[in-house]
Every structure is written in C-alpha cells, then in structure tokens.
Amino acid sequence: MLYKQREKLEKVSTYQQAKTIEQIKQEYKQEKVLKLAGNENTMGVSPLVKEAIKSAENELFLYPDAKCQLLREALSNLYNVQENQLIFGNGSFELITLIGQTFIEEGDVSLIPSPSFGWYKNVTLTSGGTPLFIPLAHHKVALLDIKEAITPRTKVIWLCNPNNPTGTHFSHEELENFLNNIRKDIVVVLDEAYYEYAAGGDYPNSVDIIQKYSNVIILRTFSKVYGLASLRIGYGIGNQEMISMLDKVRIPVNINKLAQVAAYASLQDEEFKRNCLENNAEGLAFYEQQCREEGWEYIPSKTNFITMNVHYDAKKVVEELLKRGISIRPGVDFGMDDWIRITIGREAENQFVVRSIKEIIRKFKHNRSVEDASI
Numbered sequence: 001m002l003y004k005q006r007e008k009l010e011k012v013s014t015y016q017q018a019k020t021i022e023q024i025k026q027e028y029k030q031e032k033v034l035k036l037a038g039n040e041n042t043m044g045v046s047p048l049v050k051e052a053i054k055s056a057e058n059e060l061f062l063y064p065d066a067k068c069q070l071l072r073e074a075l076s077n078l079y080n081v082q083e084n085q086l087i088f089g090n091g092s093f094e095l096i097t098l099i100g101q102t103f104i105e106e107g108d109v110s111l112i113p114s115p116s117f118g119w120y121k122n123v124t125l126t127s128g129g130t131p132l133f134i135p136l137a138h139h140k141v142a143l144l145d146i147k148e149a150i151t152p153r154t155k156v157i158w159l160c161n162p163n164n165p166t167g168t169h170f171s172h173e174e175l176e177n178f179l180n181n182i183r184k185d186i187v188v189v190l191d192e193a194y195y196e197y198a199a200g201g202d203y204p205n206s207v208d209i210i211q212k213y214s215n216v217i218i219l220r221t222f223s224k225v226y227g228l229a230s231l232r233i234g235y236g237i238g239n240q241e242m243i244s245m246l247d248k249v250r251i252p253v254n255i256n257k258l259a260q261v262a263a264y265a266s267l268q269d270e271e272f273k274r275n276c277l278e279n280n281a282e283g284l285a286f287y288e289q290q291c292r293e294e295g296w297e298y299i300p301s302k303t304n305f306i307t308m309n310v311h312y313d314a315k316k317v318v319e320e321l322l323k324r325g326i327s328i329r330p331g332v333d334f335g336m337d338d339w340i341r342i343t344i345g346r347e348a349e350n351q352f353v354v355r356s357i358k359e360i361i362r363k364f365k366h367n368r369s370v371e372d373a374s375i
C-alpha cells in the first residue's frame, strides 16, 4: 500500500458496537431478540413523534434547517439559556468528536475516568492527544484523583455523569468544588446522556454551572429517555464563545429533518416521558430487589441500566442469554470482567431477563455438582 494513514491513527482501533438484532437473530437462530445492550428505551417513542415524522414526509427532498431553529427555541426556553448557547450534533457522539477537533492538539492530554464511555478515548487519539485514564473509586468518577492528575498539558476532562457503565453520579457540590480548584483553561465536558433519569436531589444543576464556569459544556441526547436513538440527535449547552468555536468544525447541515421534528415533538409529550421514568424506576427497584434476594452484587444506578455481578462467569452468562434471545453488555467490554450491564426494559422484559439468569445459574450449578460427583 502506497498511502499511509496519519501516524496517530495507528494506535486507534475501530469502535466496537453491540451486535444488531438482525445479527443476533441469524447467529443464534432466534425469531425474536430483546436488545438490552445499548440503553435504548424499549418503551419506544411518544405518539407525537410518529405524527411529526409522518407530517414531514413530503419535505424529504429539502435540506433541513441547519440551525434547527424550532428545536433551538424550545430548548432555549426550557433551560432558560440563550439560543447561541446551544449546539446540535448527530448524537452526542458527534459533539464529543467536535470537542476533540476543536480543543485537543498534538501533545495535549485528556483525562478520562475508567471505566467510562469509550468514545472519549478514540476522539482524544484521533485528535492527536494522549488519553490518561483515572480509575473510578467505588464505581464513582474520582474527582479528587482527576484533580491530582492535572498537569500543564491537560486540555480536556471528560466527566460522564451519571457514569456509563456504572450508573453512579457525583453531586452539584462535588462538581463545584472540583471546578473551583482547577485551571479555567481546561475544557470540562459533562456528558449527561442520562440526565432525565438522574435529575433532582443532589444531582448537579449543570445549566447554572455553565453560566458560571465558561470552561464547562453539557452534552445531552434524545437517544435515551426520548427513544430517538436511531435518528441521531443530541445537543450541547455552554458558554456562547465555546459554542461558536465548536460550530467552526461542525458539518453545516448535520441534523436531518426527521430528527429535528421528532426531537421537537418529543419535548411536547411530558406524559410519555413521565411514564418512561416511572417504568424505569420500577424496573430498577425490581432488579435491585432480585439482586438482594439472590445475593448478586449490584451498583445502585441513576440511569436506565443496572450493572451487576452475579458471581458466575459473566461472559458465559451473556452467551447463554443470547441463546435465549436476550442481548446485554458483558463487562469485559469495559474492563469489568465479572460484571454485566443490563438496560432496564418494561416489566415483562425485566422479569424475563431475571428468570433467564436464574435458570442459567441453576444450570451452571447443576453441571458443576455433576462434575464434582464424577471426580
């Protein structure tokens, strides 16, 4: 091969996505697959979203509004921020990419809690920077250790709150303490993909934070509670100077029409969102109760997933679940080999998952005792 990729890319591996439902159907000969591996909302979308998409079908030949004006106004009113404090992305994935391209230079270091969302690392590397991983403490983002790790080369700090894959959060007070004690030329990213599930209590009021600290940006998404993962739309909220820097590298028309109308419509349906949050709270409570009864370790979660350790080979449990048409995320994917991460579904789905895990463990125990007896 005569052409070469940029040297920095040699260290980068392609981002691994969870298997699709189609892939699992074929590979495991299943007719139906329950995908609980990507924290998508199995409640679907609001009926208003379906209507909005139908009514946009005659406009598909037109370029959409590059500014997402209607949606921009809606979010600006909702959060009481200026319209130019918002930026939209093809999912938070794109916004994370834009932050890397805008702020990270050759020789810069970005600090990443570990384990956390995988894309921060890719973006740091493809931008020419160096990721430095700071282990979680008790499954929580270790703000004090992150502060200690700062050097003059530190440029970006990625904070996932609540943290994926552990579901834990840090408080408003912890965040302010942290921000008050670090340099103001470090860009701090608050990835709040699970904001709607976590809001309230001591969870940060991060819109107040960005008004006070111009080096902080919030990322949120329509992929989780609003159920629009397939349409790809997320947004950032920050200081207007920071937003205008990011806008320089953004693809001009990056949000398609259907995503714009769907996101706008989903903001109008409070009831759907409330139902989803209620369903999720009940689902989490169900899993936690089952974990306590079965003696499975779990991490209390502020999100739409729960990460647990059932004290059996986690990879085998995941494999056995796939044979039953259930897809969840093995902890080995993010360096927590003994753990599994399960997206909360509807009541019947959650029951099916727990029943299946119990069956699988019973089978393991039985096989083990048969082996023991034959020795």
Ligand SMILES: *Cc1c(COP(=O)(O)O)cnc(C)c1O
Residues within 6 Å of the ligand: 039, 090, 091, 092, 093, 094, 117, 160, 164, 191, 193, 220, 221, 222, 223, 229, 232, 233, 234
């Ligand atoms: C799901 C998730 C995202 C991805 O969001 P998109 O808007 O679908 O790109 C970003 N960050 C975290 C932590 C997530 O869990």
